[in-house]
Amino acid sequence: MPASQPPGRHYHHGNLRQALIEAAEAELTEKGVEAFSLRGVAKRAGVSHAAPTHHFGDARGLLTALAAEGFTRFRASMLEAEGKAAPDPLSRMIAAGQGYIAFAARHPALFRLIFSSDRPDFADAALDRAATDAFLHLVENVRRLRDDGSTPPSASPLQDESLMVEVTGIWAVAHGMADLMNSGRLKFLKDKPPEMRARILEQVLRRLIRA
Structure with a gap:
């Protein structure tokens, strides 16, 4: 652009x-x-x-609209990566993490806006809907990953404490990796070829998810 x-x-x-x-x-x-x-x-x-x-x-209104679009594109980045992965839940979950990190790398300013700024109005209906859709996509991926029948289909996954613990852990690691890479703190990955960097990030996510 x-x-x-x-x-x-x-x-x-x-x-x-x-x-x-x-x-x-x-x-x-x-x-x-x-x-x-x-x-x-x-x-x-x-x-x-x-x-x-x-x-x-005002500026807040425009940043709110931009943040809503940012969350939509963020979710699309995860979906795009998942679409290229094997169909099993573990592969799709790892791909979603890669899509998360890829979005942050491609759009660092937008990534900071949607996750680290108080300028957007998160009470805005469109922004709330876009952010919620992105979060629920993560929740659904984790639910499929651990689909052992413990959560009744009619129950809200957000009320399942053990599920939300897993969601929090996976989210924290994917977000932390994205943030550390954007800030240049993961220096050992900085000069690695893209395919090697992707492989290392996949191994980190795979070990966490299997823990």
Whole structure:
């Protein structure tokens, strides 16, 4: 995505909102959430300074919409990785972890926004739905992994304490690995070829899941 858009760009009806979200991601990536501004977004999109305010109200409103899209793309990254894996629950769970880490590596600023920032309004219905869908996808993967009939089909998995303990452990490791890689702390992986790095990350996830 280009860092900026030429001024005077024209959009077909209905495209401006998405164009502003794309410009917001570019602004976030370049300047970070602390220096994020509606004025900068408008300049990138080549629209008036009032356009982002008209569509989103304020910077928080725009970051909320961007975060909702971020969670949707985050879940899609896991699903894409799972689609390339063997169909057994363990392989799909490991692939989901790889998709998690891949999303963080491709979109570090967006990853920080959806998981480490208080700027988005998580009470917003669209953002809450997107975040919940991503979380429930993880829960369902873990439930399938340990499907031993202990959780009745009608019971809410969120009420199953032992299941949620497993979800928490797998989530914490995948997220911790993603965060450590983005921050450059896993230096021994930094210069490894992509296929070797993927293999090492798979081994870590496999050992955790089998523990």
